[in-house]
Amino acid sequence: MIHNKTYSSFRIVVHAAYENVFSHFYFAHNQSSETITKTLLPSYQTIMIFNFGAKALLHSLQNTQIEVEKCFVLGTIKRAFSYSLPPKSKILVANFKNDAFFRFFGNVSLTQNVPINPDDLSDENCFTALWYKLNTIDNVNQQVNYILEFCEPYLRERNVIAEELTNLKEKSLNSIKVVASSTKQSERNIQINHKKYFGYSAKEINRYQRFIKAVEMIENSTSMSSKNDWFTIINECGYYDQSQLINDFKHYLNISPTKYLKFQQDICNPIN
Secondary structure, X not given: OXXXXXXXXXXXXXXXXXXXXXXXXXXXXXXXXXXXXXXXXXXXXXXXXXXXXXXXXXXXXXXXXXXXXXXXXXXXXXOOEEEEEOOOEEEEEEEEOOOHHHHHHOOOOOOOOOOEOHHHHOOOOHHHHHHHHHOOOOOHHHHHHHHHHHHHHHOOOOOHHHHHHHHOOOOOOOHHHHHHHHHOOOHHHHHXXXXXXXXXXXXXXXXXXXXXXXXXHHHHHHHOOOOOOHHHHHHHHOOOOHHHHHHHHHHHHOOOHHHHXXXXXXXXXXXX
């Protein structure tokens, strides 16, 4: 949580009844006279952002700015991106968990880091109407509760394969092989369904989980004011060598692990 007189941001825990749909909500409000820019770590989630007040800005890898109005969907977040909150801006972010986004919208195609109006993914302008209602609610917790109640009727039943993949707790197992065996289907079919219902492949998420574990180990060392043991991080996270660790940081963040340490205060980690 960050909170002072001019800028505040914090996570909002989701009620247990919705913990399979949303991992959390995130709120940020810029009451300063300066534009505040942050970098969001990849989360491998699809997010829906409600923008109130001044228009927030997204920054593409090509250094172009995308102005954000009212409500939009962004996902699946596979690479870090920067965003700016100008003075008097306020955002509320819903983070869809696992296959939840596709349970709402079906098998839609999303372009990475390109905002889409959610009304363009449905047959009605219900999300624009939702934004207008939320804009009349001052309390952010009440806004979250309203979103949860609004979304419930739209949520489809979970696909059997998606449910098996989600409920597989043992990360050391090959999820594709395990679910293929339990459902008596080919591994290829499970791979296709994994991509369809989650928006990414099992191979992609395994690489990401390795990377995010390294990030958490670095952040823990920093919080304890201890020097990072890079060889321990490499071994415990399953990297072959230091160059593979560096490649992952450049892939997801476009910076090295040592530069991540320098700019860590400006990087928002959606997992924490």
